[in-house]
Amino acid sequence: MNKLATHKxxxxxxxxxxxxxxxKVAERGERSRLVDEAIRFYIREMGRAQIRKQLxxxxxxxxERDLGIAQEWSSLHDIWKKRRK
Known part of the structure; x- marks a missing residue:
């Protein structure tokens, strides 16, 4: 398939x-490939940054909820350890 047919x-x-x-970084005749890869990389990284922000x-x-759950389970774990002895 002609490479140009897959690009616009x-x-x-x-x-x-x-x-x-x-x-400086693109080989002769490879500007388009570099720009294509740079755009794809930038968009992927921006997506990852957005996911990290949401997380x-x-x-x-x-x-606060998670701390309460952890404390509750810690208490249950302590009771369980005492009963095993």
Missing amino acids: RVNITLSPTAIRLVD REGALRRA
Whole structure:
């Protein structure tokens, strides 16, 4: 299959600094591949950051409840250990 058939041409504008950076790391003729990979990486990382943020917020909302459960189970564990002796 023709590689171009799986991609769509778009025009973007980059700063001269960004172009210099791309040219430093991309092999000749590979700018598009580098930009494609960079976009995919950025979106994946942003998704992960959002998930981490939601997990952190959820943990903070449930912290008091979770501490109570842990203390309750700790008491039950202590009773269980005493009865085993």
